[in-house]
Amino acid sequence: MSQSRRFAVRAAREINKDTFIQEWPEAGLVMLGAPADPRPSLRIENGEIIEMDGKLRDQFDMIDTFVARHSIRLDVAEEAMATDSLQLARMLVDIHVPRADVIRRMNGLTAAKLVEVVSHLNVVEMMMALQKMRVRRTPANQAHVTNRKDSPALLAADAAEAAFRGFAEIETTVGVARYAPWNALAVLVGSQTGRSGVLTQCAVEEAMSLQLAMKGLTTYAETLSVYGTDPAFIDGDDTPWSKGFLASAYASRGVKIRFTSGTGSEALMAHANGHSMLYLEALCLLMTKGAGSQGVQNGSISCIALPESLPGGVAGVAAENLLAAMLDLEVATGNDAMASHSDIRKSAKLMLQFLPGSDFIFSGYSSIPKQDNMFGGGNLDADDLDDYLVLQRDMKVDGGLRPVREEETLAVRRRAAEALAVVFEAFGFPPITRAEIDRAVAGYASSDMPDRDMAADLAAAERFLTGPETVLGAVRALAKNGFPDIARNILEIERQRVIGDYLQPAAIFTRDFDVLSGVTDANDYRGPGTGYRLTGPRWDEICDIPQAYDPQLPQTPVSGITLELEECGETIVGSGPEVVIAVGPAFGTRLQQTVNDLPLASVLGQLLAGIAEEGVPARLIKIYRTSDLGQISFEGSRLSGSGIAIGIQSKGTTVIHRRGLLPLNNLELFSQASQLSLEHYHRIGRNAAGYALGRPVEPLLVPVDNMARLKYIVKTTILHRHETECVESGRPPELLRIKPRSRV
Amino acid sequence: MSSGRGIASKTGVPVEDLVLDRVAGGWGDMADFSIARETLLHQADVAAAGGRRQVAENFRRAAELVGVPDDMILRIYDALRPFRATPSELATLAAQLRLQFHAPECARWVEEAAEVYASRGLLRTVESAGP
Numbered sequence: 001m002s003q004s005r006r007f008a009v010r011a012a013r014e015i016n017k018d019t020f021i022q023e024w025p026e027a028g029l030v031m032l033g034a035p036a037d038p039r040p041s042l043r044i045e046n047g048e049i050i051e052m053d054g055k056l057r058d059q060f061d062m063i064d065t066f067v068a069r070h071s072i073r074l075d076v077a078e079e080a081m082a083t084d085s086l087q088l089a090r091m092l093v094d095i096h097v098p099r100a101d102v103i104r105r106m107n108g109l110t111a112a113k114l115v116e117v118v119s120h121l122n123v124v125e126m127m128m129a130l131q132k133m134r135v136r137r138t139p140a141n142q143a144h145v146t147n148r149k150d151s152p153a154l155l156a157a158d159a160a161e162a163a164f165r166g167f168a169e170i171e172t173t174v175g176v177a178r179y180a181p182w183n184a185l186a187v188l189v190g191s192q193t194g195r196s197g198v199l200t201q202c203a204v205e206e207a208m209s210l211q212l213a214m215k216g217l218t219t220y221a222e223t224l225s226v227y228g229t230d231p232a233f234i235d236g237d238d239t240p241w242s243k244g245f246l247a248s249a250y251a252s253r254g255v256k257i258r259f260t261s262g263t264g265s266e267a268l269m270a271h272a273n274g275h276s277m278l279y280l281e282a283l284c285l286l287m288t289k290g291a292g293s294q295g296v297q298n299g300s301i302s303c304i305a306l307p308e309s310l311p312g313g314v315a316g317v318a319a320e321n322l323l324a325a326m327l328d329l330e331v332a333t334g335n336d337a338m339a340s341h342s343d344i345r346k347s348a349k350l351m352l353q354f355l356p357g358s359d360f361i362f363s364g365y366s367s368i369p370k371q372d373n374m375f376g377g378g379n380l381d382a383d384d385l386d387d388y389l390v391l392q393r394d395m396k397v398d399g400g401l402r403p404v405r406e407e408e409t410l411a412v413r414r415r416a417a418e419a420l421a422v423v424f425e426a427f428g429f430p431p432i433t434r435a436e437i438d439r440a441v442a443g444y445a446s447s448d449m450p451d452r453d454m455a456a457d458l459a460a461a462e463r464f465l466t467g468p469e470t471v472l473g474a475v476r477a478l479a480k481n482g483f484p485d486i487a488r489n490i491l492e493i494e495r496q497r498v499i500g501d502y503l504q505p506a507a508i509f510t511r512d513f514d515v516l517s518g519v520t521d522a523n524d525y526r527g528p529g530t531g532y533r534l535t536g537p538r539w540d541e542i543c544d545i546p547q548a549y550d551p552q553l554p555q556t557p558v559s560g561i562t563l564e565l566e567e568c569g570e571t572i573v574g575s576g577p578e579v580v581i582a583v584g585p586a587f588g589t590r591l592q593q594t595v596n597d598l599p600l601a602s603v604l605g606q607l608l609a610g611i612a613e614e615g616v617p618a619r620l621i622k623i624y625r626t627s628d629l630g631q632i633s634f635e636g637s638r639l640s641g642s643g644i645a646i647g648i649q650s651k652g653t654t655v656i657h658r659r660g661l662l663p664l665n666n667l668e669l670f671s672q673a674s675q676l677s678l679e680h681y682h683r684i685g686r687n688a689a690g691y692a693l694g695r696p697v698e699p700l701l702v703p704v705d706n707m708a709r710l711k712y713i714v715k716t717t718i719l720h721r722h723e724t725e726c727v728e729s730g731r732p733p734e735l736l737r738i739k740p741r742s743r744v
Numbered sequence: 745m746s747s748g749r750g751i752a753s754k755t756g757v758p759v760e761d762l763v764l765d766r767v768a769g770g771w772g773d774m775a776d777f778s779i780a781r782e783t784l785l786h787q788a789d790v791a792a793a794g795g796r797r798q799v800a801e802n803f804r805r806a807a808e809l810v811g812v813p814d815d816m817i818l819r820i821y822d823a824l825r826p827f828r829a830t831p832s833e834l835a836t837l838a839a840q841l842r843l844q845f846h847a848p849e850c851a852r853w854v855e856e857a858a859e860v861y862a863s864r865g866l867l868r869t870v871e872s873a874g875p
Contacts, residue, residue: 061863069856070798104795148833207818214814216774230864234826239866241857242824248850249817251806254779290801328796470774472767479768488764494777495762499748505799513837521793 014341028272028280031263031307031316032119036274040113042081043398044074053112056612062230063283064241070290073107080108083242089120094324095527099132099332106326109283111660114326118278118319123189123352126318127273129355132525133325135295135506135518137532139357141400142332143167143363145187146374147446150179152424153432154419154449156190157440160416160422161409162367163194165436166402167506169220173203173374178458180204181465182429185474192489193416197509201504203375206246208465212257216471216494219502220256222297222332222363226287227261228280232271243318244291254497256507258330259288263320264303277307281320294505296324297363299334299353302376308339308349318352321718325358327723328646330506330518332363337377345380354391354399357532359506361399369445394598398534403545414441419483426477427469429460431485476508551718555591563588564739571621571733575642577692578617579685581607582636585624594652595712595719596674596682604738606678607646610685616642616692618685620738624731630664633657635733642692648682651719652676656688668699674712675702695732751786754778754810781810801849808847816840820850824857826866834858834867 002008010016025034043051049068050057060068082087088105091097107116109111121129143162147154153171158159162170172187174180184202191198199219202212212218225244227233233240243259250257260285263277272280281298288296300307300317306314317334324331333353340346353361365388366378373381385401392399417440430453439448452561471494478487493515496502502509507517513519521561525531565588574580581604604620611618621639623632633647633655643659644667652673655666668687670676683700690697748759755776759852766772788803809817820837823829829837842851861867 062860062866065860073797107795206821210818210821211814214774214778216777234866237825239824239826239857239861241853241860242821242826245805245821245824245850245853247802248805248809248853251784251803252809252812252817254777289798292798292800292805293800322851472772472774472777475764476768476770479764484764487768491762491767493750493766495759498753498759498762498777498779498783499751500779500783501748503784503787503803504794505792505796518796519790524871 003114012239014343015345017341018311018345019305023310025276025425027270028267028275028277029306029310030464031310032115032276032278033313034274034276034279037115037276037279038112040081040085040110040116041074042076042077042113046412047074049074053110062239063228063233063287066290067111067283067286071286072110073109076104077108080105081110081113085113085116086120088117089125092117092133092322093125095132098526099523102326103135103328105330111279111286113359114282114286114323115276115278116259116328118322121319121322123315123318126315126322127352127356128324130318130325130353130358131531132523133322134356134358134523135328135330136323136359136508136514137521137523137525139398139400140168140360140508140534141166141362142169142171142360143367144336144367144373144375144377145170145172145190146175146183147368147372147449147453148175148184148374149413149446150175151436151440151446151449151452152182152186152420153436153440154182154443155186156193156416156420156447157413158368159190159200159318160186160194160412163191163198164398164409164412165367165404166195167198167365167367168400169199169201169360171201171203171222175374176454176458177204177208179461180208181212181215181217182457182461184212185423185471188217188471188490188493189287189420189423189474189478189486190416193419193486193573194412195487196492196511197513199508208579210246211465213250213253215465216497218255219493219497220258222258222260224257224293225260225270227266227269227282228275228283229266229273230272231273232266232269235269235271240287240291243287247291247293251503254500254503256503258297258332259291259293260297260301261285261288262298262301262303262334263316264300264306268303268306278316278319278323284322285327285329288324288329293329294350294503294507295330295332295359297332297334297360298324299363301334301363302337304334304337304339304379314349314352317349321353321358328505328518330359332360333358334486335362335379336364336375337364337379339379350380355397355432357398371447372445386545386547389542389545393545394707396534396539398532398538398542402541405546410441417441419486422481422483423474423477426481427464427473429464430456471724527549534605555593555719555722558593559599561599561601562592563604564737565589565597565620565622566737567622568737569640571735572638573621573639574619576617576641576695577620578641579611579688579692580636580640580645581618581620582632582639582645582647583620583736584627584723585622586627586631586723586727587622587648587650590722590726591650591719594650594673594676595715596652596676598652598676599679600650602678603648603652603681606681607648607685610682610687611689613686614689614693616689620736621733621735622736624728625721627727629655633666634663637661639733644692646688649673649720650723650736651716654681654684656684656691658691668700671702672702672704672708673716674708675705746821748871751783752780755779779810781807784810805847805849805853808845808850812845812847824854826861827868830842830868831858831862834861
């Protein structure tokens with residue numbers, strides 16, 4: 001228990017719900033430089049590696065053998081290994097060294113050497129390097145679409161929305177494994193409703209996953225996990241050869257794949273063999289490369305809280321993303337699983353992938369609410385989408401998403417759910433009801449969805465999986481029942497599987513089914529003015545968040561009370577104990593309410609009432625030559641018989657001034673107009689009258705709000721701009737009279 | 745749009761003919777929407793030209809697997825998992841790939857796995873409880 005209240009408050013903060021530990025290298029709980037990590041070495045004899053990272057060939061384990069045979073380019077290895085690691089590290093950030101030259105050298109490095117290279121980079125340099133080294137020029141993003149009930153209507157609607165929002169890939173999975181063919185179908189139909197060309201997958205057990213692809217229900221797979229030590233790999237029930245065979249099997253069916261790896265998995269399985277997380281990850285990436293996978297998802301993925309518990313963990317995760325890009329692998333850079341309780345920490349971590357851009361910034365942004373994320377993830381989720389869209393606009397960074405409007409989004413969701421209902425009917429599945437569609441369109445999560453007969457659904461899903469029906473049945477149903485556009489999009493996806501251009505590294509489709517990949521859209525970053533630049537229509541799209549309004553639009557009235565003033569000619573200097581109220585040039589004309597939406601008619605009414613309460617007469621004058629409050633009140637006090645004036649700008653900022661004081665000095669200043677109530681204006685009127693009578697006055701204290709400037713500075717700027725536009729420099733002050741019907 | 749000019753599916757249908765009108769009318773099955781061996785070999789050439797040797801090798805193995813039936817694919821995958829197959833089972837699969845399916849690269853892949861599994865103790869033996 002803290003003795004200090006400040007320490008106690010901090011102890012209760014979200015960041016202190018996270019776990020932090022000191023390094024324990026023997027257990028693999030260290031990012032970099034475990035004592036057991038080897039020093040880089042490589043010897044080649046007769047075209048074969050006979051020594052690698054300090055081990056002779058007869059000491060190679062399963063992974064070493066695979067890497068030595070398949071992963072390292074012998075034609076460049078001797079030159080690359082002989083190059084100083086620091087020099088290689090500098091090439092990664094040197095804009096004068098083309099990406100291809102760097103890649104060629106990296107192809108010849110061992111795991112220990114790769115790690116040595118990245119260990120020379122600080123985190124900013126890693127970001128610079130990722131910007132240069134990622135495969136595809138255009139960054140993109142992947143969504144997770146799942147729900148706790150495996151509700152098909154909701155999956156379709158959510159996939160449609162994710163596609164509509166700009167996600168280039170959508171990954172789903174299952175609550176109950178036997179739902180897999182349904183979920184894959186729902187996400188396919190939904191995605192092609194939201195935006196043509198979005199790639200989809202359903203993460204399930206390998207054999208099932210392959211079956212779904214063979215039925216045409218998925219277009220990619222990324223569940224091919226690899227591990228950096230033999231025992232971890234074998235515990236995962238695979239070997240580099242079984243995974244490599246799967247890679248070929250998927251490609252033979254026209255399906256894109258990427259492998260999965262990530263720091264911490266070996267330590268979690270208690271099989272790190274005393275190695276650092278980054279060394280083991282480098283081995284995983286070399287196996288990925290050797291197997292001929294076009295890419296990988298890494299960045300610790302589901303283990304993220306493990307590296308984040310360690311010193312340098314977040315930088316280390318950026319390093320593993322970079323290692324993948326250095327090996328010319330498409331990289332989907334994590335950010336999927338829960339990484340922290342703290343929003344500050346989550347956002348800061350995200351920047352390491354978001355700012356440089358990657359092939360997929362998230363390997364699954366939870367586009368659905370956390371409670372429905374069946375990957376156990378959702379570091380950012382549906383609730384955070386507006387934050388993410390603002391970050392894109394703030395940083396002028398393409399994070400792969402676009403702002404949408406509610407009405408159009410709901411229309412897309414409805415259409416997807418209706419399209420899936422048509423497919424269900426054609427396949428003879430238990431129907432998707434009207435009520436389900438309505439809730440899928442407008443509900444928050446699967447908890448809002450009606451329950452279905454799970455037993456009947458699962459039986460139908462299993463019949464579908466084992467039966468003769470394929471995606472083509474869905475295409476036919478859609479074409480015949482009013483959804484020819486969705487049918488055409490799905491058919492085009494199937495046709496693209498025959499063409500196979502999207503099997504090339506880092507491939508995604510545009511809405512016109514153009515392939516953007518390392519072949520057609522190769523990253524050509526060479527410093528400022530090169531590579532991907534966020535300009536033109538795409539930048540305009542990112543700017544156009546629905547919350548942004550046109551500051552040039554006239555003030556929207558919030559009350560029916562309009563002030564109408566009558567000009568009664570030039571003002572003379574008054575006499576006796578009066579108070580002059582000097583208003584700004586837009587007061588009651590162009591502007592009708594203060595920054596916190598008090599009608600100017602009411603404000604003026606309260607000032608006058610307060611003055612009248614003290615039995616002091618008041619005159620109302622308008623200052624035209626300036627919009628500056630000091631000058632307005634200075635002018636007012638000059639014309640006041642008592643020398644006392646209230647200066648007020650149309651936005652509500654008010655001052656009580658006395659003749660003889662300098663323009664920037666005053667009796668009482670109320671600079672935070674947003675904090676003023678009508679009651680305050682009433683008391684300002686009374687105080688001004690008190691000064692005019694020459695009696696002691698207690699200054700009015702207005703509460704200070706630290707957020708006021710944040711909340712009102714934009715509106716203040718706009719209102720002051722309007723006021724200043726009404727300035728007429730040569731015009732003398734005019735006496736005003738309130739027209740009777742606008743008096744409050 | 746990736747037009748795929750000159751490309752045909754596994755069943756020999758030109759991709760220009762893979763259109764909605766025909767499919768909606770009842771024509772076609774998944775074989776007509778399957779990638780052809782030649783197309784994968786072309787993709788292998790594209791990858792190799794871009795300096796992506798291993799990606800190209802994977803596409804060449806994939807080209808060999810185009811003619812291998814789904815259940816055989818799943819059988820080979822399962823046999824390559826740890827402790828699933830005996831040496832002779834892997835040798836038989838490799839021979840089948842080479843002779844029956846004209847898939848020499850895939851056969852070599854299985855043989856290499858068998859060799860490594862033998863030295864690392866990853867094969868199913870008589871004593872171990874295999875599936």
